[in-house]
Amino acid sequence: MVERLQPAPDCVELVMEFPDDEAPKPGQFYMLSTGDGRDTYLPRPLSFYRTFSPRRMSFLFRVVGPGTQALAALKPRDRLQAMGPLGRGFPVPDQPIRAVLVGGGVGVPPLWSLGRALLERGAKVTALIGARTRSGLLGQAELQALGLEVRTATDDGTRGHRGPVTELLPGLDADQVFACGPEPMLRAVQAFAASRPLPDTYLALEAAMACGYGVCLGCAVERAKPDPELGPYGTYARVCREGPVFRWDEVKF
Ligand SMILES: Cc1cc2nc3c(=O)[nH]c(=O)nc-3n(C[C@H](O)[C@H](O)[C@H](O)COP(=O)(O)OP(=O)(O)OC[C@H]3O[C@@H](n4cnc5c(N)ncnc54)[C@H](O)[C@@H]3O)c2cc1C
Ligand code: FES
Structure with missing residues (x-):
């Protein structure tokens, strides 16, 4: 691990250097553990967040239990075990579509590489990010730095729209919607896709x-x-x- 950042009080971003350069696809994940007995027996799944070079990428996560606590305690130059990239990521269309990305809380990480891939294909991309309160809004500056239009929502109204982030969806023109976040948010996106209808709507699930x-x-x-x-x-x-x-x-x- 080469760098440890703390973008929110309960969230950590670890920048890691990988020995090989197997490029992950947006939405894929890795199983991570410290591998030294400090954490749980089982590794924990985390989406990759930003890629800086073919071998350098980061993971952004909320510290919620023993696995993420052990990862969050790592220091630069500590080693960790990573298996991946794993799973089926977001399909990235070649046409220049109008895309809307919806991220709730720590659902934002897979949207960074997706946003970049869509922009490279000429898409117009708007990112909607939501959290309970403004200190939980993750990735706003990083998504804007890519060139995405970013709108925010907080449950308590401390930044952006007051209420669920999915309330911003009806005001936007979208060919495709891509979402990652807590289950109630994904259900609201599912209901929106059904109501339009927007068949090419994709959800990144956690389990x-x-x-x-x-x-x-x-x-x-x-x-x-x-x-x-x-x-x-x-x-x-x-x-x-x-x-x-x-x-x-x-x-x-
Ligand atoms: C494919 C995939 C990608 C993921 N990517 C990310 C990511 O990029 N960033 C990230 O922060 N998390 C991500 N997660 C969730 C992450 O894997 C879990 O938060 C982690 O496994 C928790 O491990 P733990 O040992 O710290 O806590 P555990 O002991 O497993 O859980 C501690 C407590 O926290 C609760 N909890 C578990 N997960 C969450 C959560 N996500 N939010 C709030 N409470 C939770 C549990 O129900 C339990 O009560 C992803 C999960 C999957 C399946
Ligand atoms: S985590 Fe074992 S089958 Fe999916």
Whole structure:
């Protein structure tokens, strides 16, 4: 780990140097642990956030329990174990679409690389970021530095729109919506996609994960429509393999 930043009182950004340069796709994640017995037995899933070079990238996370506490306690030059990139990321269209990104709290990290990829393809991109209060708004300056238009919302009205960030959606023209954040926010985006309709709306889900690569089945979510080709396994999808990014109508959560 090369640098530790603290963008909010309970959030840490770790900049890491990787030995290889397998470029992750926006929305993919890594399983991270200190690997030295200081943390939990199992690694923790985290989306990558900013990429600075093919081998240098960062992770931005809220400290909520033993796994994230141990990662947050790392110091520059400490080593950590990372497995990835894992999972299915956001599909990035080649056409210059009008895209709206919606991030709630620590749902912002996967939107940075997605925003950059969309801008490179000529898209017009607006990012909506929300939090309970203004100190929880993450990534605003970093998304603006990419060239995205950023609008904010806070539950208590201390910055931007007062209320859920998804209340900003109806005022925007969008061909596609991409969202990552807490479940109530994802449900509101799902309902918005259904009401327009906006078929190309994608949601990045979170789930408790033990393995991260499809074998423990601990991260299963119900598919909206069972896949008969998969027999008894067609009722569920694994967030770590078939996700974490799903089209809005693929899963029930
Ligand atoms: C694909 C994927 C990508 C993720 N990317 C990110 C990311 O970029 N940044 C980030 O901060 N988190 C991210 N998460 C969530 C992160 O994995 C968990 O916060 C982490 O595993 C918690 O581990 P812990 O040992 O610190 O806490 P645990 O002991 O596992 O949990 C401690 C307590 O916090 C609660 N909790 C767990 N997760 C959260 C949460 N996200 N917010 C609030 N409370 C929680 C638990 O229910 C429990 O009560 C991602 C999860 C997935 C599946
Ligand atoms: S975390 Fe093990 S199957 Fe998904």
